[in-house]
Amino acid sequence: MPHQTPLHAAHVEAGARMVDFAGWEMPVNYGSQIEEHHAVRTDAGMFDVSHMLALDLTGAGATDYLRKLLANDVAKVKTPGKALYSCMLNEKGGVIDDLIVYYFADDKYRIVVNAGTADKDVAWMRKQIAAQGANVTLEPRRDMAMIAVQGPNARARTWAAIPGSESASATLKPFNAVEIGPMMIARTGYTGEDGFEITLPAQDAAALWTDLMAAGVRPCGLGARDTLRLEAGMNLYGQDMDDNVSPLNAGLSWTVDMKDETRNFVGRDALEANPPTARLIGLILQDKGVLRAHQHVFTEHGEGETTSGTFSPTLQKSIAFARVPLDVAPGDAVEVDIRGKRLKAVAVKLPFARNGQALV
Template sequence: MAQHTPLYATHVAAGARMVDFAGWDMPVNYGSQIEEHHAARRDAGMFDVSHMLALDLAGADAKAFLRGLIANDVAKLVEPGKALYSCMLNPDGGVIDDLIVYFLSDTSYRIVVNAGTADKDVAWIQQRLASTGTQATLTVRRDLAMIAVQGPNARTKTWAAIPGSEAASNTLKPFQAAAFGDFFIARTGYTGEDGFELTLPSEQAAATWNALAAAGVAPCGLGARDTLRLEAGMALYGNDMDESVSPLDAGLAWTVDLKDPNRDFVGKAALVANGARRQVLGLVLEDKGVLRSHQKVFTAQGEGETTSGTFSPTLEKSIAMARLPLGVAPGDSVEVDIRGKRLKARVVKASFVRNGKGLI
């Protein structure tokens, strides 16, 4: 039986089209997916992301444990509320999950993991805690809801909807969070736009959602969230990386920190031994058609594959992220197998739209 977020009844009452996503009943849209996409690009849209899971790690060894658990280095986090994006790897260097870690103190961190991998992630972390004898406790926070408010007017409308929140969050820099009463307000997102991700007690979720709607924030579903994140060149677990793919081959080398030769982490030896064998670049289709995931790409350097693809509402072009051979570069022409036909595409950097503006 599918799980329900604290906002399930709110979505159903609003007429949302509900679909199964990673075992959760989630809204894919409330009407026009294109209009929801444009709302987040041009004004403000909100997304129920309560299916994702917050984990609190606390204890004397919390920092040392995380330095060995993930590929990025939490030692660079020194300012309370500062966030870090990273991948958690298996010993072969494959990605168990991509996640965000928030620094609260040297002995306290919040980790946000993906819905589809949440149970696996918790089991892996608990196993690592036990096997390393770490003095730290992991608390699973299913008592919390999460709402992402995204778009050029997202912060202003959030402040209007949640009285007093402006004073607590108006000085936040990107990838930084602050507490406001029961709320945890993070200036993060998955759309390529400014905004907040709000973590709050489940029982306050519906009232907060309705207050945001009254302030002019448009409810948006998973469909718009996917086209927005792909336009921004943001990876999706299960499409753009998984346990068989190294972050070095998934366009996520920037999330791997190898600066400290004395820091070891799970998967490090495999990354160092194998290096990068593929690269992630963007594609813009020049013929008529639609790029989707897992389509074969033909280049002068050999074959590659699209990992995520869609029609971009902002650019009005079909775009994709693709894992390609080393040596392919932006500006190159390639061909993509779409339903048995080789269609022409142009290689670009794997970021198509940011802050409402096209980059290609």
């Protein structure tokens, strides 16, 4: 039986089509996935992301622990509320998960991990605590819910729905968060649009969802979330990278920080011994068809494979991520095997769209 978020009843009441996603019963859409997608690009939409897991890390050894756990370096984050995106690697350099860590003090962090990897992540983190003998406490917060409000009008509509939130978050810069009592408002997201991700006590989630709807925010499901993130050039764990894929081959080299030669994070030795062999690039289909994951890609420099693909509502074209040879460059003509036919596509630089605009 799939888990249910604190907003499950609200989704059912709104007529959402529910599906099993990573062991959670989640809304895929509320009628029109395309309209939900456009609502986020042009106005404001909201997503129930309570299936993701927030973890609170506290203790005197928190910073040192995270510097060894993550490929990105939390030492460069010193402003309370500042967020850092990173991969957590295994010893072979594969991606256990991609996550966001929020810094509040040297002994206080919040980490948000993906739903499908949550149990695996917690087990790995606790294993590393034991291995390091770290003086930290890791607390999963399943008592919290998360709502992502995204779009050009997302912040204004959030302020209308949450009294007092504007004064606390109006000057919040992207990739920063602020705590308002038990609530955390982060200017982060997974759509390529401005907005907030709000973490709050589970018992308060349904009321906030209702207030956001009253403020003009449109409920959106997993379908729109996937097309939005793909247009925005954002990886999805389990498709664009996993335990067997190096971040160096997944378009995530920018999240790997090796500047401090003394910082021996898990997976560093493997990354140094195995330089990138492929790159992640965007594709736009030129012929009629739809790009999906796991389609064969043919280039002048060798073969590759699509990792994610969809029809882009913003571009009105079929788009994909593809892992291809390093020499493939934006502008190159390629072919993709779709149902036994080699169809023409062009390689482009990611992202495809952000901030309401097509970029390619």
